[in-house]
Amino acid sequence: MTALPSRLRRRSGLTAADRFVYVLALPLVGILLVYIVFPMIATFVTSTGDDGAAYADFTSGSSGRALVLSVGISVASVLTAGLVGGALAVLLTRFEFPGRAALRVFALLPMALPPLIGAMTFYYLYGASGIVPRLVQETLGIAAGSVAADGVWGVLLVHTMTMYPYFYLSVSAGLAGSDASLEEAAMNLGASRATMWRTVLLPMLTPALVSGALLTFMVSMASFTAPQFYNVNTLTMRIVASKTSGSYELAAAQSTVLSLVSILFLLLMRWYQNRRSTRSASKGTPQALKVVHGALPRTLAAVGSALLVVVLVAPVATILLLSFTVDGTWTVQILPPEYTLENFTTIFTDPRSLRPLLVSSQMSGLAMLASIVVGVLTAWVVARWKGRGAGVLDVMIMLPWALPGTVVGINIVTAFAAPTPFNLGQVFIGSLWILPLAYFIRFVPLVFRNAAASLAQIDPSVEEAAQNLGAGPWRTLRTVTLPLMTRGVLAGALMAFVQGFGEYVASVVVYPARFAPLSVEIYNRQYANELGSAFAYGSLQMLAILVVLIISELLENPRWRRRRSSASPPAVTAVPTQPVTV
Amino acid sequence: MTSVELSHVTKTYGAAAPSVDDLSLTIEDGEFFTLLGPSGCGKSTTLRMVAGFVAPTSGTIRFGERDVTSAPPYKRDTGMVFQSYALFPHMDVAENVGYGLRMRKVATAERRTRVDEALAVVGLAGYGERRIDQLSGGQQQRVALARALVVQPSVLLLDEPLSNLDAKLRDETRSQIREIQRKAGTTSIYVTHDQAEAMAMSDRIAVMNGGVLHQLGEPREVYRRPATAFVARFIGRSNVLPGVVEGRDGGTAAVRLTDGSLLHTPVAVDGGAGDVAVGDEIALSVRSEAVELLGPAPAAADRAEGTIHARLAMVEFTGSSCMLGLDLLDGADDEAAGQADRRILITIPDTDDLPRTGDVVALRPDPARIWMVAR
Ligand SMILES: Nc1ncnc2c1ncn2[C@@H]1O[C@H](COP(=O)(O)OP(=O)(O)OP(=O)(O)O)[C@@H](O)[C@H]1O
Ligand SMILES: [Mg+2]
Numbered sequence: 001m002t003a004l005p006s007r008l009r010r011r012s013g014l015t016a017a018d019r020f021v022y023v024l025a026l027p028l029v030g031i032l033l034v035y036i037v038f039p040m041i042a043t044f045v046t047s048t049g050d051d052g053a054a055y056a057d058f059t060s061g062s063s064g065r066a067l068v069l070s071v072g073i074s075v076a077s078v079l080t081a082g083l084v085g086g087a088l089a090v091l092l093t094r095f096e097f098p099g100r101a102a103l104r105v106f107a108l109l110p111m112a113l114p115p116l117i118g119a120m121t122f123y124y125l126y127g128a129s130g131i132v133p134r135l136v137q138e139t140l141g142i143a144a145g146s147v148a149a150d151g152v153w154g155v156l157l158v159h160t161m162t163m164y165p166y167f168y169l170s171v172s173a174g175l176a177g178s179d180a181s182l183e184e185a186a187m188n189l190g191a192s193r194a195t196m197w198r199t200v201l202l203p204m205l206t207p208a209l210v211s212g213a214l215l216t217f218m219v220s221m222a223s224f225t226a227p228q229f230y231n232v233n234t235l236t237m238r239i240v241a242s243k244t245s246g247s248y249e250l251a252a253a254q255s256t257v258l259s260l261v262s263i264l265f266l267l268l269m270r271w272y273q274n275r276r277s278t279r280s281a282s283k284g285t286p287q288a289l290k291v292v293h294g295a296l297p298r299t300l301a302a303v304g305s306a307l308l309v310v311v312l313v314a315p316v317a318t319i320l321l322l323s324f325t326v327d328g329t330w331t332v333q334i335l336p337p338e339y340t341l342e343n344f345t346t347i348f349t350d351p352r353s354l355r356p357l358l359v360s361s362q363m364s365g366l367a368m369l370a371s372i373v374v375g376v377l378t379a380w381v382v383a384r385w386k387g388r389g390a391g392v393l394d395v396m397i398m399l400p401w402a403l404p405g406t407v408v409g410i411n412i413v414t415a416f417a418a419p420t421p422f423n424l425g426q427v428f429i430g431s432l433w434i435l436p437l438a439y440f441i442r443f444v445p446l447v448f449r450n451a452a453a454s455l456a457q458i459d460p461s462v463e464e465a466a467q468n469l470g471a472g473p474w475r476t477l478r479t480v481t482l483p484l485m486t487r488g489v490l491a492g493a494l495m496a497f498v499q500g501f502g503e504y505v506a507s508v509v510v511y512p513a514r515f516a517p518l519s520v521e522i523y524n525r526q527y528a529n530e531l532g533s534a535f536a537y538g539s540l541q542m543l544a545i546l547v548v549l550i551i552s553e554l555l556e557n558p559r560w561r562r563r564r565s566s567a568s569p570p571a572v573t574a575v576p577t578q579p580v581t582v
Numbered sequence: 583m584t585s586v587e588l589s590h591v592t593k594t595y596g597a598a599a600p601s602v603d604d605l606s607l608t609i610e611d612g613e614f615f616t617l618l619g620p621s622g623c624g625k626s627t628t629l630r631m632v633a634g635f636v637a638p639t640s641g642t643i644r645f646g647e648r649d650v651t652s653a654p655p656y657k658r659d660t661g662m663v664f665q666s667y668a669l670f671p672h673m674d675v676a677e678n679v680g681y682g683l684r685m686r687k688v689a690t691a692e693r694r695t696r697v698d699e700a701l702a703v704v705g706l707a708g709y710g711e712r713r714i715d716q717l718s719g720g721q722q723q724r725v726a727l728a729r730a731l732v733v734q735p736s737v738l739l740l741d742e743p744l745s746n747l748d749a750k751l752r753d754e755t756r757s758q759i760r761e762i763q764r765k766a767g768t769t770s771i772y773v774t775h776d777q778a779e780a781m782a783m784s785d786r787i788a789v790m791n792g793g794v795l796h797q798l799g800e801p802r803e804v805y806r807r808p809a810t811a812f813v814a815r816f817i818g819r820s821n822v823l824p825g826v827v828e829g830r831d832g833g834t835a836a837v838r839l840t841d842g843s844l845l846h847t848p849v850a851v852d853g854g855a856g857d858v859a860v861g862d863e864i865a866l867s868v869r870s871e872a873v874e875l876l877g878p879a880p881a882a883a884d885r886a887e888g889t890i891h892a893r894l895a896m897v898e899f900t901g902s903s904c905m906l907g908l909d910l911l912d913g914a915d916d917e918a919a920g921q922a923d924r925r926i927l928i929t930i931p932d933t934d935d936l937p938r939t940g941d942v943v944a945l946r947p948d949p950a951r952i953w954m955v956a957r
Pocket of ligand 1: 595601620621622623624625626627628775
């Protein structure tokens with residue numbers, strides 16, 4: 001590096017490290033602008049075409065009703081998921097009863113459900129022609145239709161069963177961090193158990209409940225698969241319908257409205273979590289579990305736990321069971337009558353059946369590689385950039401996390417339909433590249449988050465030590481920083497990979513006809529009444545998720561990672577890394 | 583091996599007052615030089631500017647003839663030992679020590695011998711394959727030292743390398759560092775806020791406060807002839823007593839203290855507080871161990887020149903010696919003024935016949951060891 005004229009350098013006051021950050025930031029900002037920000041703007045611009053006719057349509061047509069329905073379902077989902085998740089958390093962190101251990105293991109099982117297949121399973125379990133209603137009709141003589149979860153109820157059921165972990169996790173963490181002596185003090189001062197809950201515990205759990213609620217609301221608003229299965233006209237459904245019928249302006253207007261709601265919630269969540277972290281609670285003292293006594297309560301608890309475990313395991317069991325069904329044989333019976341291994345052997349022997357697996361794994365693999373490069377470098381730049389730019393970059397890369405998959409799909413379709421200076425002349429419609437692009441946009445925040453978290457664990461003077469010993473900026477990144485980030489990044493990248501592998505919501509908007517990804521193939525098979533094949537794909541997907549979850553678990557707490565004692569919280573949006581597609 | 587020259591170096595972060603303010607100093611070839619000062623005085627900032635991690639807002643830094651002000655850290659050929667050690671947690675001890683050699687493209691075989699040598703020098707022969715988290719704090723510190731030394735840097739930079747060690751290990755390691763440095767003859771800049779450490783190790787010390795250089799000199803000089811009241815208080819245990827110059831006689835000045843006593847003090851001809859004139863308001867630095875306890879004080883009117891009367895307020899037994907805290911008396915009568923800044927501390931050998939608290943005693947500061955500083 002040639003020395004700058006010293007007068008110039010003095011005014012800038014930049015070190016070589018600062019300059020390297022800028023050099024690196026430039027292409028990253030470019031990429032994020034072209035692939036994340038510009039597509040959003042393109043959608044907005046399209047929506048305002050024709051003097052905002054689309055918005056007139058929006059308010060007068062069915063979109064307004066769809067928006068109200070989406071908000072209603074989301075609010076209801078927050079309540080039901082909050083009730084289930086919160087109750088489960090309290091039960092499992094505060095009480096000792098028979099069956100507790102088993103419940104703890106299975107409480108997080110819904111997180112292993114692939115999005116599309118998950119929604120399908122609930123349909124075949126609790127829907128009008130599902131296993132449970134038929135069983136009820138057979139044994140109790142009550143009409144299946146009257147006990148089935150259909151329509152809005154079906155959507156709500158899926159949301160509750162797949163989103164309660166958001167509450168379960170945050171409330172468990174909140175309870176574990178709370179101080180048992182506070183409760184004892186309250187009861188000691190004469191508060192009844194109920195009063196104690198109202199005056200002491202609930203206020204303490206507010207942050208956990210608010211986080212869970214905001215997250216659940218966002219994910220519910222973005223939900224597409226469940227409404228599609230139960231044919232409920234939410235805003236996401238209207239967007240896809242508008243796009244399919246060729247009303248691009250209306251689809252863009254609907255997308256814009258949904259984006260605004262989602263981004264509002266992302267900002268709300270950031271604001272709330274930042275505020276919360278400034279007044280962190282005191283360290284909790286370990287607390288004794290309340291043991292449930294008495295023969296009757298213990299029996300009830302055991303039976304209840306067993307039932308709950310059955311309910312939690314049922315979807316997974318159903319996926320496995322249905323994957324062995326002979327296509328087209330399950331009609332009016334409670335359970336499918338005929339089973340075969342052929343669904344699986346066909347997938348691996350018939351090239352046509354193998355193709356969706358290959359398409360999805362290759363597209364998702366490509367997206368994962370791009371996400372690693374962009375996510376890791378952006379995390380590094382955000383961590384080392386001392387100026388305002390860091391926050392802007394952080395928001396830019398986290399935006400897609402807030403956007404519903406449907407909207408991401410619409411954005412891509414709008415932005416890359418024809419060559420313009422903004423998309424650098426790239427056209428992706430009908431191209432195979434559109435899938436990896438969609439997966440990249442959707443899941444780069446996940447890799448970024450994980451990379452940023454592992455970066456926050458690294459003592460910055462380690463990088464300085466490398467430079468001091470003669471390593472240039474790239475060398476330092478390659479030999480010190482990146483190796484130290486590997487585990488965290490790998491966990492995030494694998495998670496991104498399985499999500500891309502099963503991605504449905506954006507895929508269904510953008511996929512090129514000749515290259516149906518796995519999820520679309522599953523939907524088509526299901527539609528063609530080839531249930532066994534569809535669920536065989538689904539169980540492979542579930543297997544992939546399980547493997548990744550296990551690897552991630554193993555990658556946690558590497559033995560050589562040293563925690564900085566005074567680690568400041570990373571300047572990064574605090575969001576959970578759970579799946580965000582429903 | 584090279585000299586290091588800072589000229590008019592200033593570093594300002596944002597709108598705050600400068601962290602380092604117009605600092606000029608030269609570190610000689612092979613010298614062990616210490617930056618000493620309280621927390622936040624800009625020592626680390628200065629060191630990091632020398633290393634290249636912080637760019638000065640203005641001023642230049644030279645290594646010998648070479649202007650390195652805008653050179654990146656990896657082209658400065660300094661070896662730095664960080665306070666947190668900053669060892670690479672994913673490499674073993676030998677890989678850590680060999681990292682700088684690898685960056686310098688030293689062949690594997692030579693690298694191995696030099697790493698082994700360096701480890702032997704710091705007393706860690708045979709530890710090459712240990713993981714970093716299998717080492718104690720002291721051992722990690724020595725790995726960091728070996729890693730910095732093995733590349734034979736032209737300047738060795740140490741930022742409070744001992745602050746994470748316990749007292750005993752600190753003393754051991756400090757003489758070790760000094761010995762290794764002396765053998766290698768590497769120009770070294772050492773940062774610490776521990777004045778005893780600075781005294782024991784350094785060829786020269788630069789005392790800083792609030793980003794400003796207060797004094798630069800050999801340990802003895804800084805101790806005996808503090809340039810400012812701050813240096814007098816920060817180094818050793820010194821009483822800083824305000825007074826007014828009443829007379830000048832060649833190399834000495836007569837100074838009337840606020841309590842009315844008259845002390846004679848040498849006046850610097852070679853800098854220090856500089857020349858003074860009658861009527862100047864100055865302060866005297868009186869080391870706690872340079873005060874003699876004369877015994878019960880005579881009446882205030884009979885106070886001898888060169889003595890101070892004070893009332894004993896507290897006694898602290900520290901083993902080999904006693905530390906006494908006394909309150910200066912007001913000029914006229916023998917009443918204690920009772921203000922905090924009138925407390926003076928003296929250290930005397932432990933004896934059996936100490937005065938009792940409340941007694942008024944006469945003290946005689948050693949005239950040769952009184953030093954005049956600006957107020
Ligand atoms: N990156 C920075 N941004 C803003 N201010 C800074 C930065 N680094 C240091 N400062 C400020 O500069 C001043 C000097 O800091 P420096 O780290 O050099 O102190 P120090 O003498 O090493 O203190 P210590 O003994 O506590 O390490 C402090 O007031 C500090 O707050
Ligand atoms: Mg410091």
